[in-house]
Amino acid sequence: MRPRTVWQALPAPRYLLTSWPWRSAGYLVSGASAGAIVLVVIVTGAVVGGALSLVLIGLPLLAVLALAGIPVAALERLRLRLMDRTRVPDPHRRPAEPGLWSWVTCRLRERATWRELGYALLFAVVLWPLDALAVGACAGVPLGVLSTPVVMEVYGDGEEARVVKLWTVTTWPGAFATAAGGLVLLALGCYFLGLLAGARAELTRLLLTRGATDLDARLGELTRSRVRLVDAFEAERRRIERDLHDGAQQRIVALTMMLGLARLDAPPGPLADQLTRAHEEAGRALCELRELIHGIHPKVLADYGLQAAVADAADRSVIPVDLDLELPGRFPEAVEAAAYFVVCEALANVARHSGAHRAAVSGGHAGGRLFLEIHDDGRGGAHTSGDGSGLTGLADRVSVLDGRLALSSPAGGPTRLRVEIPCEWTDRSA
Secondary structure, three states: OOOOEHHHHOOOOOHHHOOHHHHHHHHHHHHHHHHHHHHHHHHHHHHHHHHHHHHOOHHHHHHHHOOOHHHHHHHHHHHHHHOEOOOOOOOOOOOOOOOHHHHHHHHHOOHHHHHHHHHHHHHHHHHHHHHHHHHHHHHHHHHHHHOHHHHHHHOOOOOOEEEOOOEEEOOHHHHHHHHHHHHHHHHHHHHHHHHHHHHHHHHHHHHHOOOHHHHHHHHHHHHHHHHHHHHHHHHHHHHHHHHHHHHHHHHHHHHHHHHHHHHHHOOOOHHHHHHHHHHHHHHHHHHHHHHHHHHHOOHHHHHHOHHHHHHHHHHHOOOOEEEEEOOOOEOOHHHHHHHHHHHHHHHHHHHHHHOOOOEEEEEEEEOOEEEEEEEEOOOOOOOOOOOOOOOHHHHHHHHHOOOEEEEEOOOOOOEEEEEEEEOOOEOOOO
Protein backbone atom coordinates (compact mmCIF):
# COMPACT_ATOMS: atom_id res chain seq x y z
CA MET A 1 0.00 0.00 0.00
CA ARG A 2 1.35 3.42 -0.92
CA PRO A 3 2.16 5.66 2.09
CA ARG A 4 -0.34 8.48 2.50
CA THR A 5 1.98 10.71 4.58
CA VAL A 6 5.70 11.37 4.74
CA TRP A 7 5.74 9.94 8.28
CA GLN A 8 4.69 6.58 6.89
CA ALA A 9 7.28 6.75 4.11
CA LEU A 10 10.36 7.80 6.15
CA PRO A 11 11.09 4.40 7.81
CA ALA A 12 11.00 2.59 4.45
CA PRO A 13 14.41 1.51 3.08
CA ARG A 14 13.47 2.82 -0.37
CA TYR A 15 12.55 6.27 0.92
CA LEU A 16 15.20 8.02 -1.18
CA LEU A 17 13.86 6.33 -4.31
CA THR A 18 10.30 7.51 -3.75
CA SER A 19 8.71 10.86 -4.56
CA TRP A 20 8.59 11.96 -0.94
CA PRO A 21 11.96 13.76 -0.87
CA TRP A 22 10.85 15.78 -3.89
CA ARG A 23 7.42 16.39 -2.37
CA SER A 24 9.02 17.55 0.87
CA ALA A 25 11.37 19.90 -0.93
CA GLY A 26 8.53 21.21 -3.09
CA TYR A 27 6.38 21.81 -0.02
CA LEU A 28 9.07 23.85 1.73
CA VAL A 29 10.16 25.74 -1.39
CA SER A 30 6.59 26.67 -2.30
CA GLY A 31 6.01 27.72 1.32
CA ALA A 32 9.02 30.04 1.25
CA SER A 33 7.93 31.59 -2.05
CA ALA A 34 4.27 31.97 -1.05
CA GLY A 35 5.16 33.36 2.37
CA ALA A 36 7.33 36.08 0.88
CA ILE A 37 4.48 37.12 -1.42
CA VAL A 38 1.99 37.11 1.45
CA LEU A 39 4.33 39.30 3.51
CA VAL A 40 4.58 41.86 0.71
CA VAL A 41 0.81 41.91 0.16
CA ILE A 42 -0.04 42.27 3.86
CA VAL A 43 2.55 44.96 4.53
CA THR A 44 1.55 46.90 1.41
CA GLY A 45 -2.15 46.63 2.21
CA ALA A 46 -1.63 47.67 5.82
CA VAL A 47 0.55 50.64 4.93
CA VAL A 48 -1.67 51.91 2.11
CA GLY A 49 -4.88 51.26 4.07
CA GLY A 50 -3.50 52.93 7.18
CA ALA A 51 -2.37 55.97 5.23
CA LEU A 52 -5.65 56.34 3.36
CA SER A 53 -7.77 55.69 6.45
CA LEU A 54 -7.20 59.31 7.44
CA VAL A 55 -9.58 60.25 4.63
CA LEU A 56 -11.76 57.12 5.13
CA ILE A 57 -10.77 55.69 1.74
CA GLY A 58 -8.48 53.12 3.31
CA LEU A 59 -11.08 51.67 5.69
CA PRO A 60 -12.57 49.34 3.04
CA LEU A 61 -9.04 48.22 2.17
CA LEU A 62 -8.33 47.40 5.81
CA ALA A 63 -11.64 45.52 6.00
CA VAL A 64 -10.64 43.49 2.94
CA LEU A 65 -7.24 42.89 4.54
CA ALA A 66 -9.05 41.22 7.45
CA LEU A 67 -10.15 38.55 4.95
CA ALA A 68 -6.61 37.99 3.68
CA GLY A 69 -6.28 34.80 5.68
CA ILE A 70 -8.99 33.06 3.61
CA PRO A 71 -7.03 32.72 0.34
CA VAL A 72 -3.84 32.00 2.30
CA ALA A 73 -5.55 29.18 4.18
CA ALA A 74 -7.06 27.84 0.94
CA LEU A 75 -3.56 27.75 -0.59
CA GLU A 76 -2.17 26.03 2.50
CA ARG A 77 -4.88 23.37 2.40
CA LEU A 78 -3.98 22.79 -1.24
CA ARG A 79 -0.25 22.57 -0.44
CA LEU A 80 -0.93 20.09 2.34
CA ARG A 81 -1.84 17.57 -0.36
CA LEU A 82 1.90 17.36 -1.07
CA MET A 83 2.49 15.93 2.40
CA ASP A 84 -0.81 14.16 3.06
CA ARG A 85 -2.97 12.63 0.37
CA THR A 86 -6.06 13.09 2.57
CA ARG A 87 -8.13 16.09 1.52
CA VAL A 88 -8.41 18.80 4.18
CA PRO A 89 -12.02 20.05 4.53
CA ASP A 90 -12.92 23.73 4.23
CA PRO A 91 -14.18 24.93 7.64
CA HIS A 92 -16.27 27.77 6.17
CA ARG A 93 -20.02 27.41 5.88
CA ARG A 94 -22.07 28.46 2.88
CA PRO A 95 -23.70 31.91 3.18
CA ALA A 96 -27.45 31.93 3.67
CA GLU A 97 -27.96 34.18 0.65
CA PRO A 98 -26.19 34.75 -2.65
CA GLY A 99 -24.24 37.93 -3.21
CA LEU A 100 -20.98 39.55 -2.14
CA TRP A 101 -22.37 41.32 0.92
CA SER A 102 -23.85 38.12 2.32
CA TRP A 103 -20.54 36.34 1.75
CA VAL A 104 -18.51 39.07 3.48
CA THR A 105 -20.79 39.31 6.52
CA CYS A 106 -20.89 35.54 6.85
CA ARG A 107 -17.10 35.28 6.74
CA LEU A 108 -16.54 38.11 9.23
CA ARG A 109 -18.78 36.34 11.74
CA GLU A 110 -16.89 33.05 11.53
CA ARG A 111 -14.13 32.19 13.96
CA ALA A 112 -12.38 30.30 11.17
CA THR A 113 -11.82 33.59 9.31
CA TRP A 114 -9.97 35.18 12.22
CA ARG A 115 -8.05 31.98 12.90
CA GLU A 116 -6.90 31.98 9.28
CA LEU A 117 -5.91 35.65 9.49
CA GLY A 118 -3.74 34.84 12.49
CA TYR A 119 -2.16 31.99 10.56
CA ALA A 120 -1.52 34.27 7.58
CA LEU A 121 0.34 36.73 9.82
CA LEU A 122 2.38 33.90 11.37
CA PHE A 123 3.08 32.50 7.90
CA ALA A 124 4.25 35.88 6.58
CA VAL A 125 6.50 36.72 9.53
CA VAL A 126 7.85 33.45 10.93
CA LEU A 127 7.08 30.31 8.95
CA TRP A 128 8.33 31.10 5.46
CA PRO A 129 11.84 32.13 6.64
CA LEU A 130 12.04 28.81 8.47
CA ASP A 131 11.00 27.02 5.27
CA ALA A 132 13.73 28.81 3.34
CA LEU A 133 16.30 28.06 6.04
CA ALA A 134 15.37 24.37 6.07
CA VAL A 135 15.72 24.07 2.28
CA GLY A 136 19.03 25.92 2.35
CA ALA A 137 20.48 23.82 5.15
CA CYS A 138 19.23 20.40 4.01
CA ALA A 139 19.49 20.78 0.23
CA GLY A 140 21.45 23.90 -0.65
CA VAL A 141 24.56 23.13 1.41
CA PRO A 142 24.83 19.45 0.32
CA LEU A 143 24.36 20.44 -3.32
CA GLY A 144 27.07 23.07 -2.93
CA VAL A 145 29.45 20.48 -1.52
CA LEU A 146 28.47 17.96 -4.20
CA SER A 147 29.24 20.43 -6.98
CA THR A 148 32.86 20.97 -5.86
CA PRO A 149 34.46 19.35 -8.97
CA VAL A 150 32.28 21.41 -11.28
CA VAL A 151 33.10 24.62 -9.42
CA MET A 152 36.81 23.74 -9.52
CA GLU A 153 36.71 23.17 -13.28
CA VAL A 154 34.53 26.13 -14.24
CA TYR A 155 35.55 28.83 -11.79
CA GLY A 156 38.90 27.63 -10.39
CA ASP A 157 40.69 26.80 -13.66
CA GLY A 158 41.15 23.23 -12.35
CA GLU A 159 43.39 24.47 -9.53
CA GLU A 160 41.14 25.30 -6.59
CA ALA A 161 37.51 25.58 -5.45
CA ARG A 162 35.86 27.23 -2.46
CA VAL A 163 33.50 24.78 -0.78
CA VAL A 164 30.41 26.71 0.46
CA LYS A 165 32.83 29.52 1.32
CA LEU A 166 34.22 27.55 4.27
CA TRP A 167 37.39 25.88 2.96
CA THR A 168 39.42 25.55 -0.22
CA VAL A 169 40.10 22.39 -2.20
CA THR A 170 43.21 22.49 -4.41
CA THR A 171 43.47 18.94 -5.77
CA TRP A 172 41.20 16.80 -7.88
CA PRO A 173 41.25 13.84 -5.46
CA GLY A 174 40.20 16.26 -2.73
CA ALA A 175 37.47 17.67 -4.94
CA PHE A 176 35.98 14.25 -5.67
CA ALA A 177 36.27 13.21 -2.04
CA THR A 178 34.40 16.37 -1.07
CA ALA A 179 31.74 15.61 -3.71
CA ALA A 180 31.33 12.11 -2.24
CA GLY A 181 30.84 13.68 1.18
CA GLY A 182 28.30 16.05 -0.36
CA LEU A 183 26.40 13.05 -1.75
CA VAL A 184 26.18 11.57 1.75
CA LEU A 185 25.08 14.93 3.14
CA LEU A 186 22.41 15.19 0.43
CA ALA A 187 21.04 11.77 1.33
CA LEU A 188 20.91 12.75 5.00
CA GLY A 189 19.42 16.10 4.01
CA CYS A 190 16.58 14.34 2.19
CA TYR A 191 15.66 12.59 5.41
CA PHE A 192 15.84 15.83 7.37
CA LEU A 193 13.74 17.56 4.69
CA GLY A 194 11.09 14.88 5.13
CA LEU A 195 11.13 15.33 8.90
CA LEU A 196 10.97 19.13 8.73
CA ALA A 197 8.34 19.19 5.99
CA GLY A 198 6.22 16.68 7.89
CA ALA A 199 6.47 18.73 11.09
CA ARG A 200 5.66 21.90 9.16
CA ALA A 201 2.60 20.27 7.59
CA GLU A 202 1.39 19.01 10.98
CA LEU A 203 1.74 22.52 12.40
CA THR A 204 -0.32 23.92 9.52
CA ARG A 205 -2.97 21.26 9.98
CA LEU A 206 -3.07 21.95 13.72
CA LEU A 207 -3.46 25.71 13.29
CA LEU A 208 -5.97 25.60 10.44
CA THR A 209 -8.02 22.47 10.88
CA ARG A 210 -7.39 20.12 13.76
CA GLY A 211 -9.41 20.78 16.90
CA ALA A 212 -11.12 23.86 15.52
CA THR A 213 -12.50 21.97 12.55
CA ASP A 214 -13.70 19.16 14.79
CA LEU A 215 -15.32 21.66 17.12
CA ASP A 216 -16.93 23.56 14.25
CA ALA A 217 -18.16 20.30 12.79
CA ARG A 218 -19.64 19.26 16.11
CA LEU A 219 -21.27 22.65 16.58
CA GLY A 220 -22.61 22.51 13.04
CA GLU A 221 -24.00 19.03 13.60
CA LEU A 222 -25.52 20.14 16.90
CA THR A 223 -27.20 23.07 15.17
CA ARG A 224 -28.48 20.85 12.38
CA SER A 225 -29.79 18.31 14.91
CA ARG A 226 -31.63 21.07 16.77
CA VAL A 227 -33.18 22.23 13.50
CA ARG A 228 -34.21 18.67 12.72
CA LEU A 229 -35.78 18.39 16.17
CA VAL A 230 -37.73 21.60 15.60
CA ASP A 231 -38.92 20.34 12.22
CA ALA A 232 -39.92 17.01 13.76
CA PHE A 233 -41.66 18.84 16.59
CA GLU A 234 -43.63 20.97 14.12
CA ALA A 235 -44.55 17.92 12.08
CA GLU A 236 -45.79 16.19 15.22
CA ARG A 237 -47.82 19.25 16.20
CA ARG A 238 -49.45 19.26 12.78
CA ARG A 239 -50.18 15.54 13.03
CA ILE A 240 -51.78 15.96 16.46
CA GLU A 241 -53.79 18.95 15.23
CA ARG A 242 -54.97 16.98 12.21
CA ASP A 243 -55.89 13.93 14.27
CA LEU A 244 -57.82 15.99 16.80
CA HIS A 245 -59.54 18.02 14.10
CA ASP A 246 -60.52 15.07 11.94
CA GLY A 247 -61.06 12.55 14.74
CA ALA A 248 -61.96 13.66 18.27
CA GLN A 249 -63.54 16.95 17.21
CA GLN A 250 -65.82 15.29 14.66
CA ARG A 251 -66.90 12.71 17.20
CA ILE A 252 -67.75 15.39 19.77
CA VAL A 253 -69.66 17.34 17.12
CA ALA A 254 -71.64 14.19 16.32
CA LEU A 255 -72.20 13.55 20.02
CA THR A 256 -73.43 17.12 20.51
CA MET A 257 -75.89 16.77 17.66
CA MET A 258 -77.17 13.43 18.98
CA LEU A 259 -77.67 14.87 22.46
CA GLY A 260 -79.47 17.87 20.98
CA LEU A 261 -81.84 15.65 19.03
CA ALA A 262 -82.41 13.42 22.06
CA ARG A 263 -83.21 16.45 24.20
CA LEU A 264 -85.81 17.60 21.66
CA ASP A 265 -87.46 14.18 21.62
CA ALA A 266 -87.41 13.63 25.40
CA PRO A 267 -90.57 14.60 27.36
CA PRO A 268 -90.18 17.24 30.08
CA GLY A 269 -88.79 15.82 33.28
CA PRO A 270 -85.56 14.62 34.88
CA LEU A 271 -84.37 12.85 31.72
CA ALA A 272 -84.77 16.01 29.63
CA ASP A 273 -82.86 17.99 32.26
CA GLN A 274 -80.02 15.44 32.22
CA LEU A 275 -79.88 15.55 28.43
CA THR A 276 -79.79 19.37 28.51
CA ARG A 277 -76.85 19.37 30.92
CA ALA A 278 -75.06 16.71 28.86
CA HIS A 279 -75.64 18.73 25.68
CA GLU A 280 -74.22 21.86 27.31
CA GLU A 281 -71.18 19.99 28.64
CA ALA A 282 -70.55 18.52 25.20
CA GLY A 283 -70.70 22.02 23.71
CA ARG A 284 -68.19 23.35 26.25
CA ALA A 285 -65.90 20.38 25.60
CA LEU A 286 -66.12 21.10 21.88
CA CYS A 287 -65.19 24.76 22.43
CA GLU A 288 -62.22 23.80 24.63
CA LEU A 289 -61.07 21.23 22.09
CA ARG A 290 -61.20 23.81 19.31
CA GLU A 291 -59.13 26.21 21.40
CA LEU A 292 -56.66 23.41 22.11
CA ILE A 293 -56.39 22.54 18.42
CA HIS A 294 -55.86 26.19 17.54
CA GLY A 295 -53.10 26.47 20.15
CA ILE A 296 -51.31 23.35 18.94
CA HIS A 297 -51.09 24.44 15.31
CA PRO A 298 -53.75 26.72 13.83
CA LYS A 299 -55.19 25.51 10.57
CA VAL A 300 -55.13 29.03 9.14
CA LEU A 301 -51.33 29.04 9.51
CA ALA A 302 -50.94 25.76 7.64
CA ASP A 303 -53.44 26.69 4.92
CA TYR A 304 -52.90 30.41 4.34
CA GLY A 305 -49.57 31.33 5.84
CA LEU A 306 -48.11 33.65 8.44
CA GLN A 307 -49.81 36.89 7.42
CA ALA A 308 -53.32 35.41 7.62
CA ALA A 309 -52.50 33.63 10.90
CA VAL A 310 -51.18 36.83 12.51
CA ALA A 311 -54.26 38.71 11.34
CA ASP A 312 -56.42 36.00 12.92
CA ALA A 313 -54.48 36.26 16.19
CA ALA A 314 -54.92 40.05 16.15
CA ASP A 315 -58.68 39.67 15.62
CA ARG A 316 -58.94 37.26 18.55
CA SER A 317 -56.96 39.52 20.91
CA VAL A 318 -58.89 40.99 23.84
CA ILE A 319 -57.29 44.38 23.26
CA PRO A 320 -57.31 46.31 19.95
CA VAL A 321 -54.37 45.47 17.70
CA ASP A 322 -53.19 47.55 14.76
CA LEU A 323 -51.71 45.37 12.02
CA ASP A 324 -49.10 46.52 9.50
CA LEU A 325 -47.66 43.38 7.97
CA GLU A 326 -46.42 43.01 4.39
CA LEU A 327 -45.11 39.55 3.51
CA PRO A 328 -44.28 38.51 -0.07
CA GLY A 329 -45.32 34.87 0.25
CA ARG A 330 -44.89 31.71 2.28
CA PHE A 331 -41.88 30.85 4.40
CA PRO A 332 -40.46 27.57 5.72
CA GLU A 333 -42.89 25.89 8.08
CA ALA A 334 -40.58 26.10 11.11
CA VAL A 335 -40.06 29.83 10.50
CA GLU A 336 -43.78 30.53 10.16
CA ALA A 337 -44.59 28.54 13.29
CA ALA A 338 -41.90 30.21 15.40
CA ALA A 339 -42.89 33.72 14.27
CA TYR A 340 -46.60 33.05 14.78
CA PHE A 341 -46.22 31.73 18.31
CA VAL A 342 -43.97 34.66 19.23
CA VAL A 343 -46.76 37.01 18.15
CA CYS A 344 -49.40 35.00 20.03
CA GLU A 345 -47.34 34.85 23.23
CA ALA A 346 -46.54 38.56 23.00
CA LEU A 347 -50.21 39.51 22.56
CA ALA A 348 -51.18 37.20 25.42
CA ASN A 349 -48.60 38.88 27.68
CA VAL A 350 -49.87 42.30 26.63
CA ALA A 351 -53.42 41.33 27.60
CA ARG A 352 -52.41 39.71 30.91
CA HIS A 353 -49.65 41.87 32.32
CA SER A 354 -49.12 45.19 30.55
CA GLY A 355 -52.29 47.13 31.28
CA ALA A 356 -52.08 48.43 27.71
CA HIS A 357 -55.02 49.97 25.89
CA ARG A 358 -53.70 49.21 22.41
CA ALA A 359 -51.04 47.10 20.69
CA ALA A 360 -49.56 46.98 17.22
CA VAL A 361 -47.94 44.26 15.11
CA SER A 362 -45.72 45.24 12.17
CA GLY A 363 -43.22 43.43 10.04
CA GLY A 364 -42.03 42.34 6.65
CA HIS A 365 -39.22 40.64 4.79
CA ALA A 366 -36.04 42.45 3.72
CA GLY A 367 -32.39 41.56 3.27
CA GLY A 368 -33.12 37.84 3.51
CA ARG A 369 -34.65 38.21 6.98
CA LEU A 370 -38.19 38.00 8.28
CA PHE A 371 -38.79 40.60 10.97
CA LEU A 372 -41.78 41.15 13.23
CA GLU A 373 -42.29 43.79 15.89
CA ILE A 374 -44.96 43.87 18.60
CA HIS A 375 -45.34 46.96 20.77
CA ASP A 376 -47.91 48.30 23.19
CA ASP A 377 -48.65 51.39 25.29
CA GLY A 378 -48.58 49.54 28.62
CA ARG A 379 -46.65 50.01 31.84
CA GLY A 380 -43.50 48.18 30.69
CA GLY A 381 -41.20 46.20 32.95
CA ALA A 382 -41.48 42.96 30.96
CA HIS A 383 -38.59 40.52 30.64
CA THR A 384 -37.79 37.32 28.79
CA SER A 385 -36.38 35.46 31.79
CA GLY A 386 -38.08 34.07 34.84
CA ASP A 387 -41.60 32.84 35.37
CA GLY A 388 -44.58 34.28 33.65
CA SER A 389 -43.04 35.73 30.51
CA GLY A 390 -43.48 32.64 28.33
CA LEU A 391 -40.88 34.04 25.89
CA THR A 392 -37.79 32.17 27.06
CA GLY A 393 -38.68 28.99 25.19
CA LEU A 394 -39.65 31.00 22.13
CA ALA A 395 -36.27 32.79 22.22
CA ASP A 396 -34.53 29.38 22.24
CA ARG A 397 -36.73 28.25 19.39
CA VAL A 398 -35.89 31.34 17.35
CA SER A 399 -32.17 30.91 18.06
CA VAL A 400 -32.30 27.39 16.61
CA LEU A 401 -33.32 29.02 13.33
CA ASP A 402 -30.32 31.40 13.64
CA GLY A 403 -32.71 34.19 14.52
CA ARG A 404 -32.83 36.81 17.27
CA LEU A 405 -35.49 37.87 19.72
CA ALA A 406 -35.00 41.24 21.42
CA LEU A 407 -37.19 42.82 24.11
CA SER A 408 -37.17 46.46 25.16
CA SER A 409 -39.50 47.23 28.07
CA PRO A 410 -38.38 50.05 30.35
CA ALA A 411 -40.42 50.85 33.46
CA GLY A 412 -43.32 53.01 32.43
CA GLY A 413 -43.35 51.59 28.90
CA PRO A 414 -43.65 51.20 26.09
CA THR A 415 -42.82 47.54 25.51
CA ARG A 416 -41.32 46.58 22.16
CA LEU A 417 -40.57 43.00 21.12
CA ARG A 418 -38.70 42.31 17.88
CA VAL A 419 -37.94 38.98 16.25
CA GLU A 420 -35.69 38.45 13.21
CA ILE A 421 -35.24 35.13 11.43
CA PRO A 422 -33.06 34.64 8.33
CA CYS A 423 -35.07 32.94 5.60
CA GLU A 424 -36.15 33.17 1.99
CA TRP A 425 -39.78 33.31 0.96
CA THR A 426 -41.28 30.83 -1.42
CA ASP A 427 -44.47 30.39 -3.40
CA ARG A 428 -45.06 26.90 -1.96
CA SER A 429 -48.68 25.88 -1.97
CA ALA A 430 -50.51 24.95 1.18
